[in-house]
Amino acid sequence: MGALKFKGANMLIPKRPKIAEKDRIKTWKIFEGDTVKITGGRKDVNKTGKVISVLKNLNAVIVEDCNMVTKHIKPNPESPKGSIIRKEAHISVTNVQLVDPATGNATKTMLIRPRPGRQYMDPITGRHEFQRYSPSTGSLIPKPTPRDPFASKDIGPLDTAKDVVEAHTFAPNITECPFPNSFMNELERMRRKNKESHAF
Known part of the structure; x- marks a missing residue:
């Protein structure tokens, strides 16, 4: 089959099939x-x-x-x-x-x-x-150590420092609500309003 010269000819040539999933x-x-x-x-x-x-x-x-x-x-x-x-x-x-x-x-x-x-x-x-x-x-x-794709890149102004990422800044407490009371009250008010609107 000769080379096709018109536009879109590559769409007519079958691509190399990939390996089936199975x-x-x-x-x-x-x-x-x-x-x-x-x-x-x-x-x-x-x-x-x-x-x-x-x-x-x-x-x-x-x-x-x-x-x-x-x-x-x-x-x-x-x-x-x-x-x-x-x-x-x-x-x-x-x-x-x-x-x-x-x-x-x-x-x-x-x-x-x-x-x-x-x-x-x-x-x-x-x-x-x-x-x-x-x-x-x-x-x-042993398996080789995976290559780090970012190892060769310099640290930029938008990159976060390692010590900042690893800093422990939050201690969860299951006895307290993680959100302020005003926010929780607003959610409850919206829930009741939505429930009343679907009552009829």
Whole structure:
């Protein structure tokens, strides 16, 4: 099929289908910040890199400096004539394996509970989660620390200081009403007025 030149032609070209909801991975073993090795596919096989993004709607990951593709950028205010850039494309999660930090080799992983009948409380997320286990070495692989998107940004004049946020300024008391009496009386008056208006 030749290239379509008229306006709106892109609407006629079917988009790449996303993974159906029933086929998406429910429990992920690879997270952003992990080091993985590419074990399949057409490009960069046996290359190792860091996961910079996890695409759960595609069952894929983006690995730093792997599966590079050329992308043409349309003219915009920053580049009036447009430009050509190189960026990472996504890789199917079935084509990568987690690298065991103990050995530096790619390994298959399992999700286990550290003790029978008990779940593991992740100190980062505060949730009960499984741990990643490497059968080849018999060791646990810790999850990477999540990236803070605001770490590289400077504190601006509208940002609230950390000590102000953490200051304890309110002590709840269940024996007292949290609102003033005048406000509560006005609410009661409005309630009675509304009840009387709907009586007939």
